[in-house]
Amino acid sequence: MRKFLVWFFSIWVLTVIAVIAVAGFRGSISRRPPIEIFPDMDRQPKLRPQTTTKFTGFADGLSSRVAVAGTVARGSNYADTPENTGKMAGTTNFVEAIPVAVDARMVKRGQERYNIYCQPCHGLQGDGKGITSRFGMGNVANLYQDRLIRTPDGDLFTTITAGKSTMKGYGAQIPVSDRWAIVAYVRALQVSHYGAKADVPADQLSKIK
Ligand code: HEC
Structure with missing residues (x-):
């Protein structure tokens, strides 16, 4: 046991000395250049952003490139x-x-797109009782509520584009023109929900159950 302790402490002391010898005291000032254990990490052949460069490939001498004209941010x-x-x-x-x-x-x-993208949650008629409500999604908005009837068309469009609280946005899937078509169809659903028998053209009355 004693022998082990002597070995252990000798190796420990040697290790400490070796580390100090290689790395020095941190923060101390020396005129000699530091030892670089990984010189390629200290000195990388790279350009720092927003500085100048002598690299002749860039005529303007800037290290950063300007975005190509007409670039659209993601x-x-x-x-x-x-x-x-x-x-x-x-x-x-x-x-x-x-x-x-x-x-x-x-x-x-818009009807076709609505039935693809919105109907699973908002329901065929927009009452918020789509198939997902049977599987636990309980807070889907009813599109007939007063606030959504009064809200500007641009608000509905923005909800489709970017989503709202727990609803995700569909801007990535639905192109701009289809989003407006869906808005138009949602308006049609709202009108038809509050429509009266008197609004139906006489020649189509017989088709209503
Ligand atoms: C995956 C389910 C789901 C789909 C698909 C979905 N929604 Fe929603 N939508 C929701 C939920 C949930 C809310 C309620 C969000 C809340 O208030 O937390 C909501 C809210 C809304 C609202 C009300 C926003 C407000 O101002 O409160 C509108 C309008 C709406 N959705 C339109 C649409 C349209 C149009 C589509 C199709 C492009 C669509 N939603 C697709 C789940 C969905």
């Missing part, structure tokens, strides 16, 4: 127009009405 829209953002240009105010022309074909397209 997640940003192409241009700050109401059609792309759902907001008045240069502001964060929602546009009141859909800024593109709405026709029957567009609403039809």
